[in-house]
Amino acid sequence: MSFGSPYLTLPDFTYHRASTVEEVIALLKEHGDEAKVMAGGVGLIAFMKERLMSPAHIIDVKGVEELRQLRYAPGKGLSVGASVTYEELASSEVLKEKYTVLHEAVSRTGDPMIRARATLVGNVCEAIPWIDSAPALISLDASVEIAGARGKRTVPVAGFIRGPVDIDLESDEFVTGIQIPDAVRGTRGAFEKFTGGSEFAVASVAVTLASENKRRRARVVFGSVNSTPVRCTEAEKALEEGEFTQATIRRAAKVAAESVECVSDVLASSEYRKHLVEVVTLQALWRLLQN
Amino acid sequence: MNECVVKVNGQTRRERVKDNVLLLDFLRDKLEVRSVKAACWRGECGLCTVLLNGKLVKSCIVLAVEANGGEVTTVEGITDGSKLAPIQQAFVEHGASQCGFCTPAFVLTCHELLKHNPRPTEREVEEAVSGLVCRCGTYAQIREAIASVSQPPTRAEALQKLGKGVR
Numbered sequence: 001m002s003f004g005s006p007y008l009t010l011p012d013f014t015y016h017r018a019s020t021v022e023e024v025i026a027l028l029k030e031h032g033d034e035a036k037v038m039a040g041g042v043g044l045i046a047f048m049k050e051r052l053m054s055p056a057h058i059i060d061v062k063g064v065e066e067l068r069q070l071r072y073a074p075g076k077g078l079s080v081g082a083s084v085t086y087e088e089l090a091s092s093e094v095l096k097e098k099y100t101v102l103h104e105a106v107s108r109t110g111d112p113m114i115r116a117r118a119t120l121v122g123n124v125c126e127a128i129p130w131i132d133s134a135p136a137l138i139s140l141d142a143s144v145e146i147a148g149a150r151g152k153r154t155v156p157v158a159g160f161i162r163g164p165v166d167i168d169l170e171s172d173e174f175v176t177g178i179q180i181p182d183a184v185r186g187t188r189g190a191f192e193k194f195t196g197g198s199e200f201a202v203a204s205v206a207v208t209l210a211s212e213n214k215r216r217r218a219r220v221v222f223g224s225v226n227s228t229p230v231r232c233t234e235a236e237k238a239l240e241e242g243e244f245t246q247a248t249i250r251r252a253a254k255v256a257a258e259s260v261e262c263v264s265d266v267l268a269s270s271e272y273r274k275h276l277v278e279v280v281t282l283q284a285l286w287r288l289l290q291n
Numbered sequence: 292m293n294e295c296v297v298k299v300n301g302q303t304r305r306e307r308v309k310d311n312v313l314l315l316d317f318l319r320d321k322l323e324v325r326s327v328k329a330a331c332w333r334g335e336c337g338l339c340t341v342l343l344n345g346k347l348v349k350s351c352i353v354l355a356v357e358a359n360g361g362e363v364t365t366v367e368g369i370t371d372g373s374k375l376a377p378i379q380q381a382f383v384e385h386g387a388s389q390c391g392f393c394t395p396a397f398v399l400t401c402h403e404l405l406k407h408n409p410r411p412t413e414r415e416v417e418e419a420v421s422g423l424v425c426r427c428g429t430y431a432q433i434r435e436a437i438a439s440v441s442q443p444p445t446r447a448e449a450l451q452k453l454g455k456g457v458r
Contacts, residue, residue, distance in 0.1 A: 008332035015293070015356050039432075045313075045352045046333060060357065087346075111422025113337055116346045117353070180405035 001271075010045065011054040019063045019148055024174055029149045031057045032171040039067075039083045040117040043126040059174075068175060070097070077182040079145075082122075082175055086115035099180060101189025101206050105136035108191070109200060121175050127161045127228075133160060135206035135223035138190055138231060142180040148173030164227045184210050188291065190284040193224070194276050200224070202268050203276035205256075207284045209239070216240050220252070220281070225262040225273050234259040237279065249285035253278045295359045299324065300368035308355045315339045317355035318363065326366045328396040337423040340396040341365050347403055349422070366395040369402050378402045381436035389427035396423050401437050409442045430432075 005189070018024045028035055036055035039062060040045050045054045061067050067081040072094045086106050091096055095103040110118060111131045123133050124144065137157045144160045146153050149172050157178070160168050169175065193204035201249040204223040208214060218239035222230045253267060262273035295308045295455045297400045299322060306321050315332075318341065327350060328338040332353040341350045342364035370378045375383070378401050397420065404411055404419040411419065416437050425433070 010311040010313065010354075012309075012311055015354065017356075041354065041357075042352055043335060045354070049332065062357075111337070112419060113340055113347050113349045113422040114334060115346050 004196060008049045010048050011051065013048075013055055014057050015060065016057060017060045017063050019065075021064060021066065021176060024059055024061055024064065025147060025149055025172075027057070027059050028123075028172045028174060028213060032273070035059055035171075037061055037082075037174045039119040039122045040085060041122075042114060042118040043122055048251055061267070069177075073182075075182055078180040080120050080178045080180070082177055082257070083119055084119045084121070084177075085108065086120065086123075087112070090115060090118060099140060099189065101139055101191050101208050102133070102136040102180070104133040104189070104191035105204075105206060107157075108193065121178060124157065124178065125167055125175055127165050127167050129164050129227050130200045130202075130204075130224040132191065132193060132201060132204055132223060135204060135221040135229045136189075137180070138221045138229050139189065139206040139208040139219040140183070141182050141219070145179055146173050146176055147176045147179045152176075154179070158229070159195065161228050184212065186211050187244065188288050190287050191194070192280040192284040192287075196267070203262075203273050203280055203281045205270070205284050207281070207288065209244075209288060218246065220256060222250045222256070222260055222277060225260060225277060228265070230260055232256050232260050233291055239285075244289065246289065249282060252285060253281035256281045293356050293359070295355055297355075297360075298362040299365055310354070310356055310449060311352055312355045314341070314343070314349040314353040314355045314358050314363075316347045316367070317358075317435065319436060324365050324367070328392055328395065330392070335424070336393075337400075338393050338396045340423065342368075342399065342403065347400060364399075366399045366402075369399065376402060377440045378405060381440045382433070385432045385436040385439065387429050387432035387436040389425075389429045393423060393425045393427075397433055398427065401433070401440075405437070405440055410444060410448075411437070411441060 035057040037059050060084050067083045069081045070084045072078045089106045109160040125132050138270040142157045143154045155168055187210040190206040191206050193201035196202050203225050206221045208219040218236040220232045220235040235252045238252040238255045257274045257278035260277050264270045292307045296305045304322055318327045329339045330336045334349045336457045337349055339350040344361045
């Protein structure tokens with residue numbers, strides 16, 4: 001009997017199960033470019049089956065206790081460890097109450113079995129243009145926490161994702177978690193996506209509205225319309241001015257469709273994406289207006 | 292090669308396995324658990340779904356070594372060996388299987404759903420099986436099978452559904 005699938009097998013590699021952050025760093029220092037860090041493995045295993053990646057070493061970080069933490073501290077915010085799964089995030093009350101936009105994005109990603117394995121950090125590190133979490137994180141001003149042989153550093157998610165499958169990470173570094181600032185009282189958020197039937201978005205939007213010194217502050221970030229998430233400051237301005245009414249949200253959605261740069265690909269033309277930008281923005285803002 | 296010790300359906304199995312072997316292939320080819328079906332190998336169709344340490348996962352995107360020291364339950368593990376579980380009986384009665392290829396994954400997933408949520412709404416059922424693909428399209432019968440095993444709402448729940456005004 002043959003052992004192994006007739007196709008879509010994995011290339012050869014050595015599996016390491018780390019139990020401390022120091023151990024991960026030591027393994028990365030030793031194997032560098034040859035190694036990949038794995039938490040849920042959902043993206044990495046798929047990439048390896050397609051031979052888009054063939055690391056000689058895989059470092060599993062699920063056994064590192066501190067990377068499994070999902071912690072909220074008033075004033076400091078939410079910290080999501082590298083092995084925190086989508087399922088844990090989707091069932092988190094703190095997320096539901098304080099970080100609605102992220103809660104909606106993670107609850108609508110994949111299916112229950114995928115969410116049981118996939119991690120937020122892993123998803124962000126894939127930097128695939130159609131991920132749902134990145135626009136939500138950018139709308140919350142979240143940052144990526146990185147550890148390596150030369151110490152720790154923090155990078156905003158918006159700058160961390162440089163392009164499709166291109167992140168600001170050296171070969172001897174790895175992402176330990178994501179930090180999201182504490183939401184001010186009354187912060188509201190909504191996530192919407194248009195999928196056209198599959199589970200992947202053709203266009204998505206993450207909106208966060210907060211009050212700052214009696215002023216409304218808006219963040220509007222689009223996903224799946226270009227190679228990286230696109231923040232739309234024009235739409236944000238439209239939302240920050242005057243009363244928050246039906247007329248305001250209609251104007252903001254129109255401004256977004258006019259100013260957001262959309263690509264054409266096999267799923268949709270740029271014109272159609274611009275239309276979808278207006279639709280998803282209206283859907284997200286309409287819900288915020290009603291709540 | 293690593294030694295991989297996994298408790299499968301209550302029985303401890305010990306095998307040597309290469310680091311790059313998927314849990315799916317380990318279960319099917321090495322341990323000969325053939326109810327775990329291999330179809331897409333991409334984590335899309337969900338027909339290789341098993342319970343790993345109490346969580347439903349697609350075994351084609353999990354490494355066998357990750358299950359080392361853990362527990363795997365497949366559809367064989369939900370009965371006591373002599374009598375079908377209620378959801379299995381319901382699948383039979385409602386013809387929810389057709390070709391039967393996806394059935395183990397659907398039965399296992401629905402069994403888990405009903406264990407944690409004995410009265411799922413239609414939406415919750417849809418969400419629970421959203422990661423599974425039935426190519427014959429027996430979704431309607433599967434829905435009927437789940438509904439037949441699902442417990443009826445209590446009086447209090449029924450009243451709550453009718454609205455707050457009802458006492």
